[in-house]
Amino acid sequence: xxxxxxxxxxxxxxxLLTTLLEMSQPSQDVLAVKTLADLHDNMALVxxxxxxxxxxxxxxxxxxxxxxxxxxxxxxxxxxxxxIDREPLHYREFVAIGPNIVLLPKTARPHTLRxxxxxxxxxxxxxxxAAPLSLSASEHRVLAMWMAGQPTPAISARLNxxxxxxxxxxxxxxxxxxxxxxxxxxxxxxxxxxxxxxxxIQPR
Numbered sequence: 001x002x003x004x005x006x007x008x009x010x011x012x013x014x015x016l017l018t019t020l021l022e023m024s025q026p027s028q029d030v031l032a033v034k035t036l037a038d039l040h041d042n043m044a045l046v047x048x049x050x051x052x053x054x055x056x057x058x059x060x061x062x063x064x065x066x067x068x069x070x071x072x073x074x075x076x077x078x079x080x081x082x083x084i085d086r087e088p089l090h091y092r093e094f095v096a097i098g099p100n101i102v103l104l105p106k107t108a109r110p111h112t113l114r115x116x117x118x119x120x121x122x123x124x125x126x127x128x129x130a131a132p133l134s135l136s137a138s139e140h141r142v143l144a145m146w147m148a149g150q151p152t153p154a155i156s157a158r159l160n161x162x163x164x165x166x167x168x169x170x171x172x173x174x175x176x177x178x179x180x181x182x183x184x185x186x187x188x189x190x191x192x193x194x195x196x197x198x199x200x201i202q203p204r
Contacts, residue, residue: 001025002046005032006039006053007083012106016052036064040071051078054106055191056085065194072195076100082191095178096132097192097199133176133192134200142169143199147186 003020007013013032020030031046033039036057058064072080076099083106095103135143138159145155152170156163177185192199 001050002029002048003031003050003052004039004042004046004048005030006034006036006051006057007032008034008054008057012054012083036067036071040067043071043075048078050081052081052083054083054085059191059194062194069195072098072101082195084187095188097188098132098196101132101195103188103191132200133188134202135173135176136169136202137204139169139173139176140199140201142166143173143185143189146170146173146182147189 003025005013005016007016017027017030017032021027031042031048033042036053039051039053053068058068072078078100080101082101082103084103085106094108097103138161141159142155145158150158152163152166155166159166173185174180177188179185179188189199
């Protein structure tokens, strides 16, 4: 399995490279680079099955996020693992936000990498991959207003539903994202908007 690591931090690149080597990945099949430009220049050459990329490489610059989104869309066969680089945000083990995009905390333990490697190499499989994040139409509307700073009473009045129903939808969103933190949910929603066409709405 070939892989590219994109991270400006030398120690992070080294730690991930060491983890992959410990999982019997040949060193010649893993390339560590610092920027999206480096990733773009090496995609065709390396033909990676997995790309690990720190969100700091793109999240603060709209043009960088757009460039990464284009690369992801052009390589549906490649699994992109986005490392969340914000220590105050406590995610669960992972959040799948697209068919080939997964969010993973930068502090994740080595064993959490195996489900993602399984997507590229079945011999590494230890569990089936998670389905990408999706919301019902009602949950989608509640999320939009919630992220805009609207309190539960205002959402209830605007959507003409009971406050308990709003709380139920919020609970569903928290469960699907895998966090009780509004800050985490907002961050995940923003990353989804940057890298995809948005959180998909579940069919009825």
